[in-house]
Every structure is written in structure tokens, then in C-alpha cells.
Amino acid sequence: MQESLGNAVVEAIALLLSGDPALWEIIGISFTVSGTAILLAVMPAMVLGFALAFYQFPGRRLIIALSNTMLSVPAVVVGLTFYLLLSRQGPLGDMRLLFTQTAMVIGQIALAFPLLVAMSHSAFQAVDRRAWETAITIGQSSLGALFLIVREARFALLAAVLAGFGRIIAEVGASMMLGGNILHYTRNIPTAIALETSKGDFAQGIALGIVLLVLAFSLNILLHLFQGKGVLS
Amino acid sequence: MTSLEPMLSFTGIHKQFERRAILNAAALDLYAGQCHLLLGENGAGKSTLLRILAGLLKPDAADIHFHGYSKPTMSWQKSRPRLRDTVMYLHQSPYLFDGSVIKNLSYAKSATQGGSHNDEAVAEVLSWSGLDDLAESPAKKLSGGEKQRLALARAKLRNAPVLLLDEPTSNLDQQSRERTIALLASLRDEGVSMLIACHDLAGFSEIANGRYHLAEGRLVRSEA
């Protein structure tokens, strides 16, 4: 076992370095799906985060409580919810979305959105109230003032995006339930790891695990850098 | 230099915070090239009043009259865009954006030249405020006195007819205080109308043409 594990790690690294097409296809699917989900979620989430920080409106406290609660809902429960909605008998069954990349994107948006809202809310909250007034009083339009506020909060906002991406690229529950782990289509890094390992093929699982580890490591370094910047400035 | 006719008049300013009246039918006039002091105790409502005058904080009610402008008296809501183009508010401690001194100046839009300003204008306000050597320094790292001067440089570039200053010297030492007051005097002499909120007269009486005293939500005016 010891020896075969050692062999598997060597094989995994060889797979990665040799540019094994099957492996890199899976990695590509992960990045496409999670990248699309983040791109779609980021704007509305940040607009909401901005509104929560700068405006009083009915339902504001409810939204804050809701997004904080959603933060700790497990991915598999989010997956189950959308599975029930999208399955043949479900209310959205006619759209035939279950076991597609679109379904995975929807599930990942649902996972990333509350985190993006909560983190951009606090990013905007950290911007001094005087920043808005100053921007307006030196002659900026509302849009110009908004741009300056976003610029002031840019490191914390980037940190929010990285944290959101980190959460969804590694989650297995929603991807498995909504994507169905279909080879060449919806099999992404976490579902492949779960499947290949259960089949006893350790090398591919380890190779993909290494990719996630390297990614998590890089994201954390970047996060650390951005958060440090945010505090300093 | 001074005209008898005010350029801007405010009447019936009302503002409550949590059912507590901070401003109650306050009224004031602003004159081109004149400087008035706004005196009042802590919590009297000076900053609140200045924010309303600058179109930044919505009052419960207020009427505004721009003299020499065809429209009659307007509500605050209706005149807000015009107020924001006429009146500039300077915070007690200036807020400066991330970036260099030059970068901060570039964010200020001229109220008179369709928003734009050229490099010469920037160079001019830099030397006017004595910040030439700090042009490339990060604004957030400036000393209190330098920050205040950058805020004034930004205001000069903005070129708004009315400047409202919230305790502009409260955090400064004697030397910076005198320097700031000299800059204010030069702006007034260029025809800028000024209202300066302060606790005590310290140094301001020499540039002031008159005073407003804010107490119990009302403004009482006295000439210097």
C-alpha cells in the first residue's frame, strides 16, 4: 500500500506534467463552470453589498440575516434544493437543465452569492462615509462617486471574489447532484476525485487534488496580500 | 468687492434626528467675497447645517433662492444638483482618496470649466498650497496640516462659488493654523463666499465679515 501510494503520487505528477488530455479537460470544465458562476454572481452581489452598506431600505436586515445564514448551508443541501427544482417532476423540470453545466453554474452561483454579498457588504462598510460626500462635493457624478468608492474598496472586493471562487471550485456536493459527473461534460475536479478514488484509480485523484491544493495555496496568498493592502490603505 | 445682495439664501431649514429637532426654521444668506463664521456649541448642529447647505444631507424642509437666477425659490430637493455645483463642503478632517496628491487633485472637477482642468491649473494650486514637493506622495500618508492644504487645493481647483468649512483648523498647530487662514483669506479675496464652522474665534475674526450663532436650531446673525 505504502509503495503503491508512492507510485500513485509519482504517476499523478507525471500525468500533470505530461499534459494528459483527460486530466486537463476535467480541470478546464472546473474552471469554466466556476469562472462563469463567479462572473455572473459578482455584479449583482456587489450592487447588493453596496446597497446594504450605503442605504436604508425595507428588508435590509432580512437580507443580511439571510445571506449570513446561507453562508453556512452545506453545498449538498444547495444541490438538493436545485435538484428538486430542476428534476423532471420539479417546477422547473421542463427546462431540462438537470445534469448540465448550466445546472452546475446555477448551483455554484447560489453558493457564491451569499459569500460575495456578505464580503462586499463589509468591504463597502469599511469605506469611510466621508468618501461618498467628498466625491460628490468635489464635483463627481453619482456614477463617478460610485467608481471612487469601489476603487477605495478594491482590495477587499478582490478578496471577496477570490474567496467566492475558492468556495465553489472545490465543492463536490452541488456539482455531483446537479451535474451528475458526466465524462467530458460535467465531470469537474471535485466530482472526478470522488469518482476516480472510489474506483481505485488514485493517480488521477491525487493529480487533481494537487491542482486544488496549489490553487487553494495561491488563492490564500493573494487573499492575504489583498487583505493586507486593504488594512494598510 | 462685497455686494449688498446675497448670492444664495436659505430659509425655513428644518432637520430632526430621531424626533429631536436639530434645525428649526434656520435661515441664512451667503455673499460673494464674504466670510461668515458659524458658531455653536458641540452638537448644536453646525456640521448638519453645512451638509444640508452643500446638498449632501436631505433636510426635512428648506427653501433655497439663487439670486440672479431666473427661477424663484426652490425646495432643497429640486435645487440639489445646482447646490452641489455651487457649494463645496470641507470636512473637519479631510477625506483623501487612495493615491498620490496629484491623483487626488485629478478627481476634483471644475465647477466653471465644464468639469475639466489643465495641468497648469493643477501646478498652480500645488504651489499655492505649498505642496509642490509632495505632488507624488501618497495622500493618505500626509500630515494633518498637509491634508488640510490638499483639501484646500482641491477646493480651489473645484472653483465653487461657495465654500463651507467645518472647523478647518481644529487639529492643527499654530503654524499650520496661520497658513490655513492665509489660504482662506486669499480665496475670499478672489470672491469666494465662505462659511466657517468653529467653536471659538481663534484667528478667524480677522478674515470674517460677520457671524452666525447657532443655538436651539436657529441662526442669529451679527456683524463683525
Ligand SMILES: Nc1ncnc2c1ncn2[C@@H]1O[C@H](COP(=O)(O)OP(=O)(O)OP(=O)(O)O)[C@@H](O)[C@H]1O
Ligand atoms: N446621522 C445622525 N443620526 C442621528 N443623530 C445625528 C446624526 N448626525 C448628527 N446627529 C446629532 O445631531 C446633533 C448635531 O450634530 P452635528 O454634528 O451637526 O453638531 P456640531 O455642531 O457639528 O457639533 P461639533 O461641534 O461637535 O462638531 C448631535 O446631537 C448629533 O448627535
Ligand SMILES: [Mg+2]
Ligand atoms: Mg461638527
